[in-house]
Amino acid sequence: MSLAKSPWIIHVNCNSCNGCDIEVVACLTPLYDAERFGVLNIGTPKQADIMVVTGSINYKNVNVLKNIYNQIPDPKVVLAVGACASTGGIFHNCYNVIGGVDQVIPVDAYVPGCCPRPEAILDGVVAALSILENKKKGNIKGKEVPLKGNEVPSNA
Amino acid sequence: MLENEVEIKSSSELVKTVEGLKNDGYRYSTMICLKANDGHDLIYIFEKDNKLKNLRYFVKPGEKPKSMSGIYLCALLIENEYQDLFGLTFEGLAIDYKGHLYLTPNSPKSPLA
Amino acid sequence: MDMNSVLTVVLVLIGAPIIGCLAAGIDRKITARLQGRVGPPILQPYYDVKKLLSKDNMIVNGSQNFYVVVYLIFIILSLLMLVFKADMLMIIFVYTVASLALIVGGMSTGSPYARAGSSREIMAILSYEPILILYALAIYLLTGTFKLSAVLDASTPILMYTPLIFIAMLFVLNIKLKKSPFDYSTSHHAHQELVKGMLTEYSGPGFATIEIAHFYEYVFLTGLIFVFWAANPLIGALIAIVAYLLVIVIDNITARVYWQWMLKLSWTFLLAISIVNIAFLYISGVKIV
Amino acid sequence: MTTIIPFGPQHPVLPEPVSLKLELDNDVVVGVLPSLGYVHRGLEKFIDTKDYNQTTYICERICGICSALHGITYTKSVEKLFNAEVPERAEYIRVIVGELNRVHSHLLWLGLFADGFGFESLFYECWKYRESVLDVLERITGNRVIHSISKVGGVSRDLTKEHIDMILKMLDTLEPQIKDIEKVFVNNYTVKKRTVGLATMSKQLAYEAGTAGPTLRGSGNAIDVRETEDWDIYRDLGFKTVVEKDGDCYSRTKVRVKELYESIKLIRNAISKLPNGEITTPIKGFPTGEAIMRTEQPRGEVVYYVKGNGTKNLERLKIRTPTFANIPSLLLTLPGVKLADVPIVVLTIDPCISCTER
């Protein structure tokens, strides 16, 4: 139960339009107060458990994203927040967009909406808790993702 | 045609006009790049007392337009952007990102061209 | 070592982190309430540590966790010395070694944030160390010895004669608890311009060790405040608690300032009031028994 | 000895993915090179595959914070191409939603700014008050952040009597709350310690560097697009430009706080003058010609250029966003400040990288 009581998140803003970002931040503010679940927005990936990704992936931030993912110690959970992070959303066909987050790193839970309500994001965090527990029990490791090259072409 | 638009014929005339506008107290607002007749149209937008003044300059295919960043420093960002998106080359940029302001080597080349 | 001391050691080793952990939890709860939200459960710091211990340990070099262990050991040592009423100067020395170990650990990770955070922490030590020394000096002037036992056995509380040093010590408490306005080298819950400052590169068990050391440190620091009214342990504890609450409130009504400002503050204002206090003790020659 | 410290693209106090390579001499910045592209999506090419109506939705997603004003500016620029006359009621609703948008954006910024100098409880305070604005916006438009209120030819949802009462009630409670936080931003000793005299830009410099919005007005330039003829409605509402003279971070903060009161006044006036009638006018055919539309967003002036060529797709859409105009000023203000001040200085231009790069 220890993991489920102290999920520390790192928020990664990829191609987001800021809509999702401000809602993620809103989750931490008094009206939604994610700290009730022990959530802390920790600045460094090395101390994080849940990676909250907003926005789709482009050719420049893909390496930042992979790098942060690799730096998070196991067990870790990736939460894709918003239409963009889940499927590429309205930007899915743009020339500089690779697609949703799941094109480059494994994603454990998706939050729908554009932008998602803070309630939906809290749902996502709560869903991530049990996934974290399961990963710990099953000793499931996140796989190391390669840093450069073979970006998946936009097709989602 | 936009309101208050002046057609500029040569690159030296452009530099002179922009310098004149700066002395008149105009602010550099932005520049717009369009595809036109194989080349590109550049529309320079200036502003003073909430009125816009537009200069239109046609860049012939292969021509390297002069950068305005020597006159207005803030021009450098938009000029770098057009180097990325249209594959233009501006001469004399204050900071030159060489077509990699937004795009990485993996991204599509000059997507708007 | 007699049976009694062994028992005390065991009690401190077990009791201090529990008290520290609760104090940290209460801090977070009160902070949350001051900010108009519900906040985490009181036991949250315990959950955090438990989780960190179960995580993978990612280190950038082999020595970084060694320094953390040194930090933990020296913090415990200084707390034990406080409990055993040892020499005040020694206590301060051991405590400083602990702080230095953490700084060296931060420096050794090589991350630019950790480096910048560590050098800011050095500035913090520079600014509070003189106050601590003057505090020890005041004890010496009042009792004729640096030994804490004299203070604890005396019937008059030293606060009667050291009110200005007490004020200075409140600032030290604020600096050491890394609370706003002095939370620039690292911070507990807030994030800041240096990410996690000197603790940026720690993860999992290494970070948990630091947290546990912090629990001891909480007890140690409030212990230093407690000494001001050790004559009556109840009042002493009350003063320590009030000081702790005060620091929490200050944390919530101030912005973070520069280390330059803190250095100026402590080397002018804090040092001045402490010296005035010392001068008074020296000239009047009061002694407590 | 100078060290290079990478600042961003993922940084806890910067909610925006911008990367600054800072050259530091001890604790002081001597050089800065911004690196962009982490949120470049390529939205200006959207128009090739989608028609001009659908482009409204992409324009709103240029940025989620001033989303309503992006949508409004875009639709107004397309209406210019059509020479369309939009019903007055629609224009008023646009102003109301736009100004509510500004209130939420400024409160959001004040909070993030407070977080920038480690003042967590003030940050929470601002965001707490902001939620009431979001609730109102949600009830008017159906969404908290991306409102989709404006469409070519008018607005998509009407204001009911119930909505109007709710807005007025919210404003009545919000105003004293803003007064409370204003006191802290203006008077708190530690806040002033961090902001007064920091990254000062003279009137002349701010003007010539092409800055926009509160950055420009904080340096004593009374320039606000809401005064121009493109938005004649604002003059009827008694709009006054907010200016502060000093040009430092403190006066930029004060501009934003005062604009909150200005926006509240505008909303109240707009509601009292709200005309009855239609909320949309039908628009037929395809756009031709060129038009430039400017509006004042929370962060400053945005410039939309649209060109139609008689098909359902536009030929060119170009957006000059306020942050785009403000970023060059960072090159001028950052050298000389302490590392600890970098987030604060960057935040005072209210950076929104997602619209800068589109």
Next chain:
Amino acid sequence: MGMLNLVLSNISRKPATRLYPFEIREPFKEFKGRIVFNPENCILCGICQKKCPPDAISVTKADKTWELNLFRCIMCTECVNGCPKGCLSISNERPKTGAKETVKVVVPIVDKPKADSPKAASSKAASSK
């Protein structure tokens, strides 16, 4: 001290926090939560698909299916306004967080004799296809 007043009044009041998910506030009736499709009258004209900015809807005439990718929909409601048959409506309930969800519905064609019953299938898939 303005801030001291603020924090002290905060501690003396009930916290502002909405205790989600333990206490759930009713969504506003105006809230755009999700698109609801009623297949009864649908003529598979595909206008909704053409109007949808993020291409979240796909209408396949051949196998008579109407499909909506809930995780791509941006709730712009263009499709609702565009549908000539009024098949689409807005609900103030939002889609569930978790796995990606696509709504795939087999549409009974109206001009033919009615199929026995509209088969509605809400298929949950890990990838959007």
